[in-house]
Amino acid sequence: MSADSETISNAVRWACAAPSVHNVQPWAWRLRRGELELRVDRLRSIPVEDPAGRQLIISCGAALHHLRVTLEHNLIEPIVATFPDRGQPDLLAVITFRGRARAMSADAGLFASLERRRSDRRPFDAPPAGSLVGLARHASVFGASAISLSPQFGDMLARAATLAAEEHQSDPAYWNELESWIRSAPTADGVPRSALPDALSIHESASARAFPSGQLRIGHGVRDDAALILLSTVSDTPIDWLNVGQAMSSLLLHATASHLATCPLTHLTEVESSREIVRDVASRSGETLQNPQVMIRVGLEREPSDAVIDAAGSETRIEEHRPGGTGRRPLEEVLTVSS
Numbered sequence: 133m134s135a136d137s138e139t140i141s142n143a144v145r146w147a148c149a150a151p152s153v154h155n156v157q158p159w160a161w162r163l164r165r166g167e168l169e170l171r172v173d174r175l176r177s178i179p180v181e182d183p184a185g186r187q188l189i190i191s192c193g194a195a196l197h198h199l200r201v202t203l204e205h206n207l208i209e210p211i212v213a214t215f216p217d218r219g220q221p222d223l224l225a226v227i228t229f230r231g232r233a234r235a236m237s238a239d240a241g242l243f244a245s246l247e248r249r250r251s252d253r254r255p256f257d258a259p260p261a262g263s264l265v266g267l268a269r270h271a272s273v274f275g276a277s278a279i280s281l282s283p284q285f286g287d288m289l290a291r292a293a294t295l296a297a298e299e300h301q302s303d304p305a306y307w308n309e310l311e312s313w314i315r316s317a318p319t320a321d322g323v324p325r326s327a328l329p330d331a332l333s334i335h336e337s338a339s340a341r342a343f344p345s346g347q348l349r350i351g352h353g354v355r356d357d358a359a360l361i362l363l364s365t366v367s368d369t370p371i372d373w374l375n376v377g378q379a380m381s382s383l384l385l386h387a388t389a390s391h392l393a394t395c396p397l398t399h400l401t402e403v404e405s406s407r408e409i410v411r412d413v414a415s416r417s418g419e420t421l422q423n424p425q426v427m428i429r430v431g432l433e434r435e436p437s438d439a440v441i442d443a444a445g446s447e448t449r450i451e452e453h454r455p456g457g458t459g460r461r462p463l464e465e466v467l468t469v470s471s
């Protein structure tokens with residue numbers, strides 16, 4: 133298939149299925165004379181939680197990787213120049229296109245996962261032994277490192293979660309900003325309450341960000357056996373953030389293809405005191421890179437009828453509730469096509 137403007141526009145539509153922090157979708161695309169530009173849209177920033185814009189650029193990296201997957205699926209090779217102009221730091225990538233006879237990258241097979249992937253905040257069963265090693269390998273393609281955090285450091289991570297929660301809870305500006313992205317009805321952006329645990333289920337898992345109460349019924353004290361994968365980078369610059377976003381997308385889509393449920397987490401890496409503990413846990417787990425960026429919960433989705441043993445040792449049943457899908461901004465709002 134040739135890289136005509138309709139094909140590229142359609143690929144951008146799929147790129148925008150990418151996850152983004154609080155579903156802010158901070159991307160602006162421009163297609164001009166066969167070149168596609170990706171910019172970070174600072175008007176959609178969350179300055180209290182993410183003053184440096186790290187999570188905005190990670191989100192754009194995820195969209196860039198989603199674009200690669202779609203193009204590869206259409207037998208188009210993307211040639212990506214990242215940060216091509218020092219004078220325009222918000223211009224993250226310029227992409228040109230070349231047709232190819234057959235798919236070259238393993239990512240081409242991920243296309244079906246773009247639609248199926250979603251952030252799942254319910255407790256999971258543990259992923260099958262060995263499944264995480266394969267997933268971690270995908271991160272290195274984009275210069276990030278992924279390691280699985282050993283459950284033996286659970287107490288340290290719980291301490292990190294407490295520190296992050298204390299800092300967030302004492303900051304009304306953080307809560308106002310977070311609440312401004314929570315949606316009670318389906319909308320084009322933000323996190324719908326249907327994707328968030330209800331009031332009774334909140335704080336069930338120490339590894340989850342506390343959100344305002346949602347509609348996802350999980351139950352009391354249900355054990356979470358999710359694995360935690362941490363993505364880290366060599367340095368802490370916008371290039372690292374864009375790369376780690378691509379690595380995160382690759383890992384999430386490969387997990388989806390393997391029927392694993394996932395959720396990205398950044399509440400422990402956006403607060404310096406908890407990030408320091410995460411860095412320590414990572415290095416005790418064998419990580420050599422010093423900049424923790426994103427954690428990903430990974431596990432097996434439980435069947436609604438599954439009985440699970442809660443923390444107190446009694447049997448409960450998983451409620452038949454799935455997280456609601458999140459909206460996306462219309463293509464016309466995020467893509468400009470000019471001649």
Ligand SMILES: Cc1cc2nc3c(=O)[nH]c(=O)nc-3n(C[C@H](O)[C@H](O)[C@H](O)COP(=O)(O)O)c2cc1C
Pocket residue numbers: 149150151152153154155187188190191194249250251252253322323340341395396397398399426457458
């Ligand atoms: C950089 C980044 C950070 C995120 N941080 C969190 C988080 O801390 N907690 C959480 O539950 N979800 C987090 N998410 C998931 C987003 O809320 C989710 O991607 C968005 O609402 C869109 O929903 P979807 O992933 O189901 O498409 C994060 C996603 C990204 C890309």
